[in-house]
Amino acid sequence: MKELTARLDALRGDTEPQSLDARAISSIVGNPGCGRRNLLDAAGIDKDELARAIRHPMYAKPSRMVLARGAQFEAQVKASGGAQLLTLLREDIGLSIPEAEHEDLKTIGGNEGKLARYRNTVQRLTAVARSAQDGGTLFDHPYLKITVAGYDVFLEPDLVAVKSGGKFYIVEVKSFSVIDGQAPAAAVEGAELQAAVYVYALRELLRSHGFDEDLVADEAIFVCPQNFINKPFAARVNVRNQVAAVRRMLMRMHDLDTILSNLPAGLTFALRGPAGSRSAEELKAGLRLVPARYAPSCLDTCEMARFCRSEEQGSTAVLGRQVREELALDTIGEVVGLARGTRLPGPDQVEQAELLRRAQQYRDELLGSLM
Amino acid sequence: MTVTYVPPTAVLDVLRLLTEGPQPGVVLNSPPGAGKSTAVTYMAHHLARHGDQVRVVAQTNSQVDDLVAKIAAVDPGITVGRYTAYGYPVPATLAASNILIANRFPDLRQAAIVVATAAKWLDPVITERGPWAIIDEAYQMRSDTLLRLASTFERAAFVGDPGQLDPFSVVNVDRWTGLAWSPLQSAVAAMLANNPDIPERQLPRSWRLAPHTAIPVSDAFYPFAPFESAPEQGAREMWMPTRSLGNSPADRAIEHAAANGWAFYELPRRHTVRTDAEAVAAVVALAVRVLERGTMLRDERHPDGARVTADRVAIGVAHRDQMAAIKTGLAETAYPNIRVDTANRLQGSEYDIVIVLHPLSGRRDATAFHLESGRLCVLTSRHRHACIVVARDGIPDLLDAHPSADPVPFNTQPRFPNGWEANQALLEHLIAHRIRAL
Amino acid sequence: MSLLTSLARAHASDQAVAQRLTTVRHLHVSSEPLVFVPLAMAGEAHAPLAVMIGTSPDTPELLTVAQPRNRDQQVAFAYELAKIFAAYITPRTNRRLPVRAGASGVQYRCADAPQVWVPNRAGVEFIRILGRSTRLRRSTGEWAVPRNIPVMGKWLTFLADRAEYAGSAMLVAATDALTLHWATGQSTEEDQHLPAVLGWIAPPPGMTGRDAARACENPLKVPPAGPATDPSFDNGILEPLLAAYHQAASPAASRIAEDKIRKELRKQLDGTWHRMWQAITLLRDPSLPAGAHVGVRWERDLDAFTQAADWIATSPGAQPKRDSAVYAARRLYWLERAQQQYDAERAFDDPMVMAEARMIGEAFVGTVIAAVPNRRVGRSLRPLITVSTTDAISLAAGESGLRRPELLDQKTTVVSVTRDGDTVMVELELREGMGSGREPRPGTVPAVGDSVCYSLFKDDYRRAPTLPRKEDTPWTHGGPPKPYLPTEQDAQEPWS
Numbered sequence A: 001m002k003e004l005t006a007r008l009d010a011l012r013g014d015t016e017p018q019s020l021d022a023r024a025i026s027s028i029v030g031n032p033g034c035g036r037r038n039l040l041d042a043a044g045i046d047k048d049e050l051a052r053a054i055r056h057p058m059y060a061k062p063s064r065m066v067l068a069r070g071a072q073f074e075a076q077v078k079a080s081g082g083a084q085l086l087t088l089l090r091e092d093i094g095l096s097i098p099e100a101e102h103e104d105l106k107t108i109g110g111n112e113g114k115l116a117r118y119r120n121t122v123q124r125l126t127a128v129a130r131s132a133q134d135g136g137t138l139f140d141h142p143y144l145k146i147t148v149a150g151y152d153v154f155l156e157p158d159l160v161a162v163k164s165g166g167k168f169y170i171v172e173v174k175s176f177s178v179i180d181g182q183a184p185a186a187a188v189e190g191a192e193l194q195a196a197v198y199v200y201a202l203r204e205l206l207r208s209h210g211f212d213e214d215l216v217a218d219e220a221i222f223v224c225p226q227n228f229i230n231k232p233f234a235a236r237v238n239v240r241n242q243v244a245a246v247r248r249m250l251m252r253m254h255d256l257d258t259i260l261s262n263l264p265a266g267l268t269f270a271l272r273g274p275a276g277s278r279s280a281e282e283l284k285a286g287l288r289l290v291p292a293r294y295a296p297s298c299l300d301t302c303e304m305a306r307f308c309r310s311e312e313q314g315s316t317a318v319l320g321r322q323v324r325e326e327l328a329l330d331t332i333g334e335v336v337g338l339a340r341g342t343r344l345p346g347p348d349q350v351e352q353a354e355l356l357r358r359a360q361q362y363r364d365e366l367l368g369s370l371m
Numbered sequence B: 001m002t003v004t005y006v007p008p009t010a011v012l013d014v015l016r017l018l019t020e021g022p023q024p025g026v027v028l029n030s031p032p033g034a035g036k037s038t039a040v041t042y043m044a045h046h047l048a049r050h051g052d053q054v055r056v057v058a059q060t061n062s063q064v065d066d067l068v069a070k071i072a073a074v075d076p077g078i079t080v081g082r083y084t085a086y087g088y089p090v091p092a093t094l095a096a097s098n099i100l101i102a103n104r105f106p107d108l109r110q111a112a113i114v115v116a117t118a119a120k121w122l123d124p125v126i127t128e129r130g131p132w133a134i135i136d137e138a139y140q141m142r143s144d145t146l147l148r149l150a151s152t153f154e155r156a157a158f159v160g161d162p163g164q165l166d167p168f169s170v171v172n173v174d175r176w177t178g179l180a181w182s183p184l185q186s187a188v189a190a191m192l193a194n195n196p197d198i199p200e201r202q203l204p205r206s207w208r209l210a211p212h213t214a215i216p217v218s219d220a221f222y223p224f225a226p227f228e229s230a231p232e233q234g235a236r237e238m239w240m241p242t243r244s245l246g247n248s249p250a251d252r253a254i255e256h257a258a259a260n261g262w263a264f265y266e267l268p269r270r271h272t273v274r275t276d277a278e279a280v281a282a283v284v285a286l287a288v289r290v291l292e293r294g295t296m297l298r299d300e301r302h303p304d305g306a307r308v309t310a311d312r313v314a315i316g317v318a319h320r321d322q323m324a325a326i327k328t329g330l331a332e333t334a335y336p337n338i339r340v341d342t343a344n345r346l347q348g349s350e351y352d353i354v355i356v357l358h359p360l361s362g363r364r365d366a367t368a369f370h371l372e373s374g375r376l377c378v379l380t381s382r383h384r385h386a387c388i389v390v391a392r393d394g395i396p397d398l399l400d401a402h403p404s405a406d407p408v409p410f411n412t413q414p415r416f417p418n419g420w421e422a423n424q425a426l427l428e429h430l431i432a433h434r435i436r437a438l
Numbered sequence C: 001m002s003l004l005t006s007l008a009r010a011h012a013s014d015q016a017v018a019q020r021l022t023t024v025r026h027l028h029v030s031s032e033p034l035v036f037v038p039l040a041m042a043g044e045a046h047a048p049l050a051v052m053i054g055t056s057p058d059t060p061e062l063l064t065v066a067q068p069r070n071r072d073q074q075v076a077f078a079y080e081l082a083k084i085f086a087a088y089i090t091p092r093t094n095r096r097l098p099v100r101a102g103a104s105g106v107q108y109r110c111a112d113a114p115q116v117w118v119p120n121r122a123g124v125e126f127i128r129i130l131g132r133s134t135r136l137r138r139s140t141g142e143w144a145v146p147r148n149i150p151v152m153g154k155w156l157t158f159l160a161d162r163a164e165y166a167g168s169a170m171l172v173a174a175t176d177a178l179t180l181h182w183a184t185g186q187s188t189e190e191d192q193h194l195p196a197v198l199g200w201i202a203p204p205p206g207m208t209g210r211d212a213a214r215a216c217e218n219p220l221k222v223p224p225a226g227p228a229t230d231p232s233f234d235n236g237i238l239e240p241l242l243a244a245y246h247q248a249a250s251p252a253a254s255r256i257a258e259d260k261i262r263k264e265l266r267k268q269l270d271g272t273w274h275r276m277w278q279a280i281t282l283l284r285d286p287s288l289p290a291g292a293h294v295g296v297r298w299e300r301d302l303d304a305f306t307q308a309a310d311w312i313a314t315s316p317g318a319q320p321k322r323d324s325a326v327y328a329a330r331r332l333y334w335l336e337r338a339q340q341q342y343d344a345e346r347a348f349d350d351p352m353v354m355a356e357a358r359m360i361g362e363a364f365v366g367t368v369i370a371a372v373p374n375r376r377v378g379r380s381l382r383p384l385i386t387v388s389t390t391d392a393i394s395l396a397a398g399e400s401g402l403r404r405p406e407l408l409d410q411k412t413t414v415v416s417v418t419r420d421g422d423t424v425m426v427e428l429e430l431r432e433g434m435g436s437g438r439e440p441r442p443g444t445v446p447a448v449g450d451s452v453c454y455s456l457f458k459d460d461y462r463r464a465p466t467l468p469r470k471e472d473t474p475w476t477h478g479g480p481p482k483p484y485l486p487t488e489q490d491a492q493e494p495w496s
């Protein structure tokens, strides 16, 4: 473990490690096969900075207006000791929560280190878990931990954990709005995956302290604005499938050791070396050594995407999963060559080559001069 | 050899709830081979004793024919009606004297039990409402069909396997997502969404799947409502009367499947077209070899042992072009009539040996279609004795690279596990039965 | 997605420029489209920030809202927008032409229908949400808004609803219209970015399509086509300007601030505005003549529009928030039917679309090598023909779904399929569609030497299902719905 940490530190250089937020975790889970990102994230490397340094920046920065609006909504819901939240949980969701209080686990730890904060969360939650009563406390910002590819990741989710009817529920305030009961599909998908990571993490926490995992409900609760107004609305969604998927994804992730063992000893992604800023070419050369798995969805989820896309230029991966599946070949050169008959198919390409030639023949015949 | 049917508590419960319960509906979930049609038969006869005609709804004509034969066989004194479309060729199996076949509804008046497809029950000539309906394969029926059908009965039992493929539509719009009466869901899902208090029961034991088969299927596809193999069925056995000459991988796969219920016949890693010629040839060869070797089996139906015949072997695939390729391959063998079909059409059927071309075999990328858990569930739960899955090496890696999130829209309930996870779970089990083809 | 379109994408990527997918245009393009480019306020729940709109490339109108949480401003914006929509739609509702004199006498149908263009699918969603937020408002009472606002809401809802029908052309996402006809060398995900798609299809001189598309990804150079704004624009420009507007001490100061906001928003929208017209021009190109059924589908749009016009003119109510069970089931039937028609018609109109069916062996083109036109089985005319094709068909004897596009009411049964190397001989028995004479009507049985196409596409007319009346909705589907009337709360709903 020490060795691993040292290696990861070396990869990063002497900047502070970036901690992963929930979005990052659900992105990892969204493409668990990518060693490049797993490694960069594990090392706490600022991928945004790195992408800039290699001149493939991602343009989408969070809009402050969006953040401000989200924060404002959350503050509104949690104001006066979570009064609005409590009403929603009691009335909309039907949880019975006795004389509740709001306890922000973020402020309790002060400026202490991660471990101390994690311990504090553990202490508070296990105390409630042990008790036969629900206690009624709304625990805001619990500090959680999961193991990703063999290293510990601390999570500081914007969520409330509350015990009701003998079970812990995870409650998240979201800023996407629900109109006539419908929320945008992509937002729901992301929110559920994140919630599943939290359910999983909370279960791990309780399990490792001798409690039954079932203490954490399969259902996550989302609080969102509804119908063009700021009046919050609460929905309960069963995320058991996502939890099962997250569990397996984490289980199947390749260990960093395997990735690291294939990399040269002195490799680093530090933006500055002894001789000042390192060149983009040097950094890129390092990145190329780490196997990646680009898919167009990376453009929405990973800061390295524009670099990875340009690296994959000649690969069918840039065309998207479905197209790649249809083409059934690695490179665009192969596809075009086989279709035109300018390249001989390998022994395992004969069937696909025939289909491609047929397709090309139709294109030539029917589009002819239009092509 | 007929054993008297001892209805499981679930069936008795369902009958009680249906006749006396506060709700107009009740759901009977049936995992693969859990005796669904036997339960339907029993329920139909039981309800018929109340004196009113019992309506039984199935989804396809062949399902109806099977049910009619089964229901009529129980009691020659009870007339069973088969309501058909004009010109429908009724199979010879429906020759019993207590079966009444008619394409005019009034002609079926004396039948105590009438069976027809949902489409036929929607015939506008049926104006009066019947007191009872048993809706079989209700998870295959679309919500909009139920909307039309519901006026034909007072109370209904919805029977079906929740692990099957969802009903299908060529359109794909978000407009009804999360709506309790969305027409793009199964009839059962719609009914439950609108009536959350409707009770659900489950047949607890599979009579089709032997213990070593039931566990992986239950774990992968029914993790939230597990089932087990019925112990009463006693031991199952499958063996080859002849020793194979040489020791080809195909023979080893067949022998392994005979002994263990499963074999995972793995071809070398390669990305292929859907109609992967090698995989198609392997599937054909396995099917032929099973029959050539005179594979024998023994079970509660054949206590003295019986030889596996071509009509007890099926081949399951994901795509129609694969079906066509395999049929072409079989045409040149001594067994051109082995059934080859897609998962959709194999739903509800049962064979002694099933050979499956894994939907992800040779794929470079997994799409939602490939990952749909119902598809793999149907394919790997049709067999009484053995299932041989043929696939290219490399599926676990492929799955690792393509997790699918399967979001659950607000106001809906997940009824089935995540396809990605189910695929992984089954594969983890199959790997233990791997026989490499080369 | 099919191998043909995937191959076209590979070529596009290889040549760094988009490739044609079709021989014809499958979309009606109006002679007077209304282009609608919306921007939404970041972070607000679907609040419009700005709209550039108009029927002529040179005279766009720009509407903006500086303070989306100010109800008066939202109402003023909606009022102006509603005027523009009314000016575009109302004349079209009025001009009607007689069609098909049936038993019920002559029916009149609108001669033209609106065609609204938005940049992408998110734009369609914007229209849907804007329709939802305006149609339930009241023009009387405490929360009254001008009457044209709920009317616009009904029209926008109608347009968004109609956009779910395959082949409808009343509300068009430019990205979809383009990528229906051209394959880019990027992924479908990236194809929702209008500037990039246009970059691939029509790169500026001296630039490859790929480079043009990549250049469009920098929002500082090419603002996104909305409705979401570029976050760096939000952070660097809009937010400070909104703050200045908010803090303006005098009406004059606030007018100055507002002008600045408008100026910046115009800059954000201008590029997209021109690209929208570029997209329309590309689709009007003579190298892309309209497919034979494009007009038929537009007539279906005209029918739908005529009905909507009558309903909106006479009914005081608005479309409900969600569909009832009965309406949803009926709608699904029509959506499925539209999809089937669309798939079939496109294949009939365009050999490139038919080629997709040929690729998977469900259609073939070949030459008739034998014909027995006068064959009879019993008393019925049952001609036999044999077609020789090199298409890789996957159909077997007994298949009865094959039809010729020219003669859809003629049914066939495959009698035999014989293969000889790459050539396949398909023997077909024909029935129906040959007239009632002793001999088949001329032209109804293909002759030796004719080139024919057979496919599984047909216009399967399935009668609309009889559904229960709404008030008879069964318990399985929630029972009879309560009649919906816009409530006080709907009228009052803030705009963001």
Ligand code: SF4
Binding pocket: A031, A034, A035, A036, A037, A292, A293, A294, A295, A298, A299, A302, A303, A304, A305, A306, A308
């Ligand atoms: S963008 Fe690159 S590094 Fe990031 S997940 Fe995708 S492939 Fe991996």
